[in-house]
Amino acid sequence: GQSLEQPSEVTAVEGAIVQINCTYQTSGFYGLSWYQQHDGGAPTFLSYNGLDGLEETGRFSSFLSRSDSYGYLLLQELQMKDSASYFCAVAIYNQGGKLIFGQGTELSVKP
Amino acid sequence: ETGVTQSPTHLIKTRGQQVTLRCSSQSGHNTVSWYQQALGQGPQFIFQYYREEENGRGNFPPRFSGLQFPNYSSELNVNALELDDSALYLCASSRDLSGANVLTFGAGSRLTVL
Numbered sequence: 211g212q213s214l215e216q217p218s219e220v221t222a223v224e225g226a227i228v229q230i231n232c233t234y235q236t237s238g239f240y241g242l243s244w245y246q247q248h249d250g251g252a253p254t255f256l257s258y259n260g261l262d263g264l265e266e267t268g269r270f271s272s273f274l275s276r277s278d279s280y281g282y283l284l285l286q287e288l289q290m291k292d293s294a295s296y297f298c299a300v301a302i303y304n305q306g307g308k309l310i311f312g313q314g315t316e317l318s319v320k321p
Numbered sequence: 322e323t324g325v326t327q328s329p330t331h332l333i334k335t336r337g338q339q340v341t342l343r344c345s346s347q348s349g350h351n352t353v354s355w356y357q358q359a360l361g362q363g364p365q366f367i368f369q370y371y372r373e374e375e376n377g378r379g380n381f382p383p384r385f386s387g388l389q390f391p392n393y394s395s396e397l398n399v400n401a402l403e404l405d406d407s408a409l410y411l412c413a414s415s416r417d418l419s420g421a422n423v424l425t426f427g428a429g430s431r432l433t434v435l
Binding site: 214240241243245250251252253254255258260297299301304305307308309310311312313314 | 354362363364365366371377379411413414418422426427429431
């Protein structure tokens with residue numbers, strides 16, 4: 211089967227750093243993506259890792275280790291607007307529109 | 322460039338009825354995927370369309386069907402609605418079938434089945 215695991219919720223304070231981990235078990239793995247979703251709105255793309263290592267995009271970074279079937283999203287200098295659900299999602303080879311999503315991590319940023 | 326638009330945004334149906342949801346893909350995108358998101362869950366892949374043909378399907382029964390039109394817009398049809406079909410239905414478009422693609426999601430159609 212295909213499965214992804216991530217923590218259900220995380221709480222942090224403004225200005226802090228938080229890491230959201232994701233482990234996966236899938237066939238046809240191509241890469242790992244991260245999406246943000248506010249209150250049931252449209253998921254929006256944050257980051258993609260196709261190779262091992264760290265990808266940095268502003269305050270957000272994402273890491274992938276294919277040998278460990280593990281990745282994480284790192285959010286720095288947290289802001290109140292970062293309160294949202296964060297999903298890791300596995301991309302499948304040659305099925306670009308098909309993402310296998312985790313259950314999501316609800317991040318609450320407190321003042 | 323315009324993003325992904327979906328209609329209707331909200332709708333209420335009763336068990337046994339049929340529903341059609343519509344999606345306009347982002348300009349320049351030829352692949353459309355549909356997802357079902359139950360409350361508190363991650364989106365679940367229903368199927369994707371590439372150049373008007375179904376190309377990959379998730380674990381959903383045949384009463385979930387779709388179409389893609391020459392302008393790459395798409396429809397999701399659900400027949401014989403069940404209570405468990407109540408969910409947010411998300412449409413996403415992408416440039417092609419590459420696994421590295423970024424999906425652009427619409428805001429969804431929230432379906433309630435009574």
